Amino acid sequence: MIADVLTIAWKDLREVLLQAGTLRRSLRGLVFSFLVFGVFLPLQIGPDLVREPAAILPFAWVPLLLASGMVADGIAGERERHTLETLLASRLSDRSILLGKIVAAVAYGWGFMLVSALVGLVTVNVANAGHGILLYEPVAVVLLGGFGLLGAGLVACGGALVALRAPTVRQAAQNMNLAIFAVVLVPVLVLQVLPLDVRRQVVTALNGLDWVTIGVGAAVLLALADLLLLAAAMARFQRARLILD
């Protein structure tokens, strides 16, 4: 089963990375993205990128956007391009097909985020040469590694569920983007509309919290949400149903 999962992931990654036909053409697209997330943003943020853990938050957009796009293309796109039925007629199990697509989306989103963060680190060091070697705080490394992975998993599993219900890639991507914006923006908007004294109480309460406990709790919650969405996607990913869709 693991070999089958990796085979599907290999195909999905290869299809996305080499979609322009050659590695050279695809690299041009990737280089542009690295310029934005690995050079432009770190230059804007400056040395705070490594001093303030919160400064790495822009990197969180990378897995959100890439993993959602990839899983939408991998499921709704295969159905739209009439390649899914042939895949379903092969020896692969439903589970290995779905897991392969999720693994590919996670690897793409999370991997791209880690590489962007590394390129960003090099950029900050080059731009601030003479101040010694600048490195991320340990908490930032945990956030990038652990939460980046769990976040990419959440988006990939949720995206799979959305893509299974969407008739086209475009519809799946639209639904995913709406969901992501809702999850990210709603808490911010809610905070904005709260009365000032309530907001102060929230900030005071947050300052008094044990961040390690919160971090572990959040990671557990994220992992549970990942598993829940994965189970739901597996229940929905059934050959006979997909054929009739």
Added chain:
Amino acid sequence: MSDCAIRTTDLTRDFGKLRAVDRLSLEVPAGAIFGFLGPNGSGKTTTIRLLLGLLEPTSGTATVLGQDARTDPGAIRDRCGALLEYSGLYERMTAQDNLEFYARVWHLRPAERRERVRDLLTGLGLWDRRGEIVGSWSRGMKQKLAVARALLHRPALVFLDEPTAGLDPIAAAALRDDLTRLARREGVTVFLTTHNLAEAEKLCDQVGVIRSGRLLAVGRPDELRAQARRDRMEITGRGIDERVVQLVGTQPAVEAAEMGEGRLTLRLRDGQDTSPLVALLVREGVAIDEVRKGGADLEEAFMALVGTDA
């Protein structure tokens, strides 16, 4: 394994009120190229999906390569290849990558993968273009590649759903030749659906005719032709009018008589002597140019079967 690659008994599939496959009982011998003929919407694709275990039957049974399609569909798919309604190729990937992917799916070892991909692409005249993106290819080339993909893991049985549909006559003939050659060389059983009668006649050892989900006839193409030959008589000449058609239609040997395209076509009852019919026409003043008993090709046999059922 028995000498039957496929055996179905009263296989039925309903979609709501629509019965797509209706009590289909069929046997396909191992090693044969079997043509499943029928007009669009007759249940051919649904039958393939049932045989591959992609859909569950409403009732009846299907055994493919000795495995029950309802209880062990995975084992069936493990030993079958398929070219379904669409080629199923990844158009953003190269031809070689498409085959490489499916070779991995079927767990071919790296050395075997390389050899098999090279062998099939060379055999189909596609080796020099293996590095091209499939999306830029003609439909004929894509279908060839899809056939290669279906045969990649040396399946015991391959399903081909209208493999030449949408191809120009030259590309279709080329694909037919490749298909026959590869199928014979690999010793694979082929279950092929088509509504192209000429194709079925050239390719198939056996054909089955399906309409509205019901199997109307099964046999070798020449057997079906012979069946049509026995049952039909065509007469051309002058003086065949409505009165003559009605008169002939009342004769004991004649089941039905109709006039069309300048000739009188009679559907005959089994075992009846037809010489009195010719004498009758002469007596009625018909100047007969030609009497043709039988001479039907597969298309006429097919039309007779489908028409009879309609």
